[in-house]
Amino acid sequence: MNKTSFFISIAVILSLTVINSCKDSEQNQTQNNRVLQFDYGKKIEDIISKMSIEEKVGQMTQINIDVISKGQIYKLAEPNELDEIKLDSAINYYYIGSVLNVGGHTYSRKQWAKIISKIQHKATTEGNNIPIIYGIDAIHGVNYTVGATLFPQQIGQAATWNPNLVNQAAAVTAYECRASGIPWNFSPVLDLGRQPLWSRFFETYGEDVYLAKTMTKAAINGYQGGEQSDNQKVAACMKHFLGYSMPLSGKDRTPAWIAETQLREYFLPTFQEAIANNALTVMINSGEINGVPVHANSNILTNLLRNELGFRGLAVTDWEDIIKLYKVHRVAKDMREAVKISVMAGIDMSMTPNDYSFNRALIDLVKQGEVPESRLNESCRRILYVKQQLGILDNPIPNFDIYNDFGSQKHKQIALNTAQESITLLKNDNQILPLSKNQKILVCGPAGNSLNILNGAWTHTWQGVDTVYNTKGVETIFESIQELSNEKITYSQGVNLNEVKNLQETLSKASHSDIIVACIGEVPCTEKPGDIEDLSISMAQKELVNELSKLGKPIVLIMVLNRPRIVSDIEPLVSGIVQCYLPGDFGGTALAQVLFGDVNPSGKLPFTYPRHTGSIVLYDHKYTEKLDKDFGENAFNPQWEFGFGLSYSKFDYSNLKIDKQSYSINDVIKCSVDVSNNSSVSGKEIVQVYISDLVASITPSVKRLRAFDKVLIQAGETKTVEFNIKVQELSFVANNSRWVVEPGKFLITIKDLSAYIEIH
Numbered sequence: 001m002n003k004t005s006f007f008i009s010i011a012v013i014l015s016l017t018v019i020n021s022c023k024d025s026e027q028n029q030t031q032n033n034r035v036l037q038f039d040y041g042k043k044i045e046d047i048i049s050k051m052s053i054e055e056k057v058g059q060m061t062q063i064n065i066d067v068i069s070k071g072q073i074y075k076l077a078e079p080n081e082l083d084e085i086k087l088d089s090a091i092n093y094y095y096i097g098s099v100l101n102v103g104g105h106t107y108s109r110k111q112w113a114k115i116i117s118k119i120q121h122k123a124t125t126e127g128n129n130i131p132i133i134y135g136i137d138a139i140h141g142v143n144y145t146v147g148a149t150l151f152p153q154q155i156g157q158a159a160t161w162n163p164n165l166v167n168q169a170a171a172v173t174a175y176e177c178r179a180s181g182i183p184w185n186f187s188p189v190l191d192l193g194r195q196p197l198w199s200r201f202f203e204t205y206g207e208d209v210y211l212a213k214t215m216t217k218a219a220i221n222g223y224q225g226g227e228q229s230d231n232q233k234v235a236a237c238m239k240h241f242l243g244y245s246m247p248l249s250g251k252d253r254t255p256a257w258i259a260e261t262q263l264r265e266y267f268l269p270t271f272q273e274a275i276a277n278n279a280l281t282v283m284i285n286s287g288e289i290n291g292v293p294v295h296a297n298s299n300i301l302t303n304l305l306r307n308e309l310g311f312r313g314l315a316v317t318d319w320e321d322i323i324k325l326y327k328v329h330r331v332a333k334d335m336r337e338a339v340k341i342s343v344m345a346g347i348d349m350s351m352t353p354n355d356y357s358f359n360r361a362l363i364d365l366v367k368q369g370e371v372p373e374s375r376l377n378e379s380c381r382r383i384l385y386v387k388q389q390l391g392i393l394d395n396p397i398p399n400f401d402i403y404n405d406f407g408s409q410k411h412k413q414i415a416l417n418t419a420q421e422s423i424t425l426l427k428n429d430n431q432i433l434p435l436s437k438n439q440k441i442l443v444c445g446p447a448g449n450s451l452n453i454l455n456g457a458w459t460h461t462w463q464g465v466d467t468v469y470n471t472k473g474v475e476t477i478f479e480s481i482q483e484l485s486n487e488k489i490t491y492s493q494g495v496n497l498n499e500v501k502n503l504q505e506t507l508s509k510a511s512h513s514d515i516i517v518a519c520i521g522e523v524p525c526t527e528k529p530g531d532i533e534d535l536s537i538s539m540a541q542k543e544l545v546n547e548l549s550k551l552g553k554p555i556v557l558i559m560v561l562n563r564p565r566i567v568s569d570i571e572p573l574v575s576g577i578v579q580c581y582l583p584g585d586f587g588g589t590a591l592a593q594v595l596f597g598d599v600n601p602s603g604k605l606p607f608t609y610p611r612h613t614g615s616i617v618l619y620d621h622k623y624t625e626k627l628d629k630d631f632g633e634n635a636f637n638p639q640w641e642f643g644f645g646l647s648y649s650k651f652d653y654s655n656l657k658i659d660k661q662s663y664s665i666n667d668v669i670k671c672s673v674d675v676s677n678n679s680s681v682s683g684k685e686i687v688q689v690y691i692s693d694l695v696a697s698i699t700p701s702v703k704r705l706r707a708f709d710k711v712l713i714q715a716g717e718t719k720t721v722e723f724n725i726k727v728q729e730l731s732f733v734a735n736n737s738r739w740v741v742e743p744g745k746f747l748i749t750i751k752d753l754s755a756y757i758e759i760h
């Protein structure tokens with residue numbers, strides 16, 4: 001069939017400009033003149049009409065709390081306290097629009113109440129009387145408030161394949177954020193986890209577009225709860241627009257080289273989904289794509305984000321990123337030029353965050369006629385719109401007394417459920433699991449008795465390594481196993497993350513146990529501090545497992561990792577493997593319940609787990625990636641595949657039914673499959689539908705996930721699971737950057753069953 005004559009365009013693309021464009025300011029200005037205009041309402045226009053240039057620039061400024069606190073930046077006085085003089089200057093001289101972060105560590109709700117009330121009181125009674133919007137990184141729960149409920153990190157949430165849990169986790173986070181007086185959350189991360197070396201892999205929903213899109217919708221609705229947010233909801237922040245997660249080197253904030261077709265097909269859909277669900281704010285990618293820093297790219301920030309996707313909320317820079325345009329990226333000669341480029345490219349608010357150089361430069365640019373005042377008005381509209389949507393224009397000072405569910409048992413239960421459903425059983429030789437509660441167990445390894453490793457970065461401190469602020473009353477893996485076991489459990493660390501410690505003692509204790517639970521981990525880290533040189537698990541941890549294996553005792557390997565670290569050497573030495581991701585404060589309990597069979601594991605990998613450091617091939621690879629050096633097709637050989645995860649139940653699939661054999665573009669494919677639980681244990685199964693486009697004008701992926709459902713199937717029960725998949729969802733981005741479904745043959749696969757269909 002001649003494909004080219006059958007292209008069916010299914011998306012309206014307003015602009016087909018190539019995403020990497022030059023930073024020529026004239027051109028940017030013309031493009032900005034074409035920004036889609038929304039009506040933000042009279043109240044907002046009235047406020048803007050009374051604002052001076054200085055006030056407008058101030059509204060576009062976000063400062064770090066350190067700038068208005070006692071002490072020095074990054075070295076605040078303890079306990080942290082606002083500094084009257086600095087606050088006065090921020091409000092009455094710079095008219096700041098926003099404050100972010102925390103002075104390096106977690107605050108109590110009482111401390112937050114004091115800080116937020118003081119800032120808002122000052123901002124609304126002095127300065128230009130406009131409330132500020134406070135923003136925080138509540139990445140897996142409100143990790144900077146003492147006693148908040150901490151959830152698994154996003155990668156673990158994705159591993160549940162349960163959007164209801166993701167939605168509930170976001171709703172609890174929103175509530176507890178508001179209970180801390182904070183209405184703006186810099187979450188969720190919508191970057192795809194397709195580069196496992198990247199330090200922020202654990203902050204993503206994994207490698208697949210469809211799974212990540214499903215979780216995006218759940219999270220945005222959980223945070224914002226619809227169009228108008230109330231005092232239990234926060235503004236979500238889509239991060240980090242666009243293409244941040246795919247640095248070629250694997251190192252954070254290093255260049256990405258991504259073709260427009262790939263940007264649109266893989267990296268854009270989660271953001272598109274979030275915007276379709278009214279996401280109020282977006283944070284920009286600190287890095288560069290194809291040689292253009294995104295903070296300087298008007299095609300991405302204006303043409304794509306505003307004009308094409310119709311985003312009407314506010315776009316905030318990432319940390320110091322305007323400064324970095326001249327200091328690091330070198331696309332501007334000084335701060336003045338950097339400010340001009342980024343503002344004209346389309347940013348609304350500058351996370352400056354430690355000085356007022358942005359203000360000085362922008363005021364001057366407007367006064368010299370190099371940035372039109374109308375450009376400031378556009379940004380102020382968007383910023384005030386977000387404040388209005390959150391209700392803080394009318395009620396700036398929160399009532400801290402109405403949040404009785406903060407850190408409640410109800411919230412903790414949701415975090416526990418999420419951790420339980422995330423845990424993924426990867427190996428279970430000879431049904432080593434579940435364990436008996438009457439066995440003598442040795443728990444060892446660095447992750448065995450550490451809350452910090454269970455939680456990862458963004459926990460009480462930025463990097464999450466400080467133990468001082470750990471939540472009281474929650475249990476580590478060792479403590480949780482002890483809690484459920486009838487026997488006295490022994491813990492002996494053996495090695496720490498990078499060096500052998502008391503290995504001989506551990507081996508001797510292991511020799512007296514029935515079973516060894518070896519818990520390997522990774523140091524909590526993110527962003528630049530999380531850069532690694534090698535995907536392998538550390539030598540010390542390998543040595544631990546190697547030495548233990550010589551004892552001839554069964555070993556269960558527990559993995560608590562920020563990203564898939566290579567374990568191919570030690571995998572054959574153990575009988576059971578449980579992947580925990582970074583499960584949060586309730587991860588120890590959830591894991592112990594899984595180990596003893598109180599909970600049947602039901603998580604599945606949201607990414608491909610590589611077998612070798614040099615073989616990073618994802619599940620939706622191209623056919624050429626299958627070719628091996630012996631001219632066979634066996635090169636795709638991961639340790640574990642995307643979507644893989646075992647259960648204590650035995651699920652069998654049969655009876656795949658497809659309603660038709662041939663479909664047209666507007667049809668819906670109805671298919672069903674019977675799943676039987678042929679075991680004596682009830683369990684949840686994630687039924688996954690993959691579809692392969694057999695021939696296409698751009699090399700097709702071997703398969704793509706197009707639908708899934710997580711279903712509870714009782715012991716002995718058979719359930720028919722049905723799917724309705726729009727033919728349009730089989731589209732891909734063709735060479736002209738448009739989404740198309742090309743006619744031809746497709747293969748539908750569910751587990752080991754498959755059927756061909758035809759699109760005409």
Ligand code: BGC
Nearest residue numbers: 101137186239283318319527
């Ligand atoms: C990170 C963002 C974060 C911001 C504010 C940046 O360094 O890249 O994800 O929201 O800091 O803390």
